Amino acid sequence: MVNSNDESLDRSQLVKGVLDLAVLSALSQEDGYGYDVVRRLRSAGLVDVAEASVYGTLRRLFATGMLTSYVVASDEGPHRKYYGMTPVGRDSIAAQRDQWVAFCEVINTIIKTKEDN
Numbered sequence: 001m002v003n004s005n006d007e008s009l010d011r012s013q014l015v016k017g018v019l020d021l022a023v024l025s026a027l028s029q030e031d032g033y034g035y036d037v038v039r040r041l042r043s044a045g046l047v048d049v050a051e052a053s054v055y056g057t058l059r060r061l062f063a064t065g066m067l068t069s070y071v072v073a074s075d076e077g078p079h080r081k082y083y084g085m086t087p088v089g090r091d092s093i094a095a096q097r098d099q100w101v102a103f104c105e106v107i108n109t110i111i112k113t114k115e116d117n
Contacts, residue, residue, distance in 0.1 A: 015049055021100060022046060023057045024066065024085070024093040031084035033072075034058055058083050066092050 015022075026032065026040040034055050041049045061067045066089035071079045085093070 011048065012050075015046060016053070018100070019049070019053060019057050020061065021093065021096045022049075023054060023061065024089055024096070027067065027083055027085055028090075028093060031082045033080040033082050037083070061089065065089075 022041055023037060026037050026044075032040065035051065037058065038049065038051050038054045041054065058067065062069055062083065066086060067083045068086050069081055069083050071081055074080050
């Protein structure tokens with residue numbers, strides 16, 4: 001679980017580096033609106049993800065053609081802007097997942113200590 005209380009590492013920088021992949025993954029199974037995506041990420045363990053970062057990422061991914069959007073009326077307040085994956089977004093998430101796995105393998109090799117062998 002990622003928790004901002006651990007001062008040994010600036011986790012916000014780690015989150016920024018993988019936020020595109022995390023947001024795309026959160027939307028890969030079901031469309032969602034901004035705060036819904038925030039809740040999905042937090043419930044998955046990114047407890048310190050900033051709402052503003054998620055909203056900015058959604059707008060940027062939409063602008064690059066990875067997401068589509070549509071508005072749905074809400075009984076609980078203002079209309080909600082939902083985001084969904086486009087074929088470009090699905091291609092991107094597949095490539096990003098492969099890159100993430102390869103990156104993790106490299107980092108795990110680097111940080112492995114002699115005692116781990």
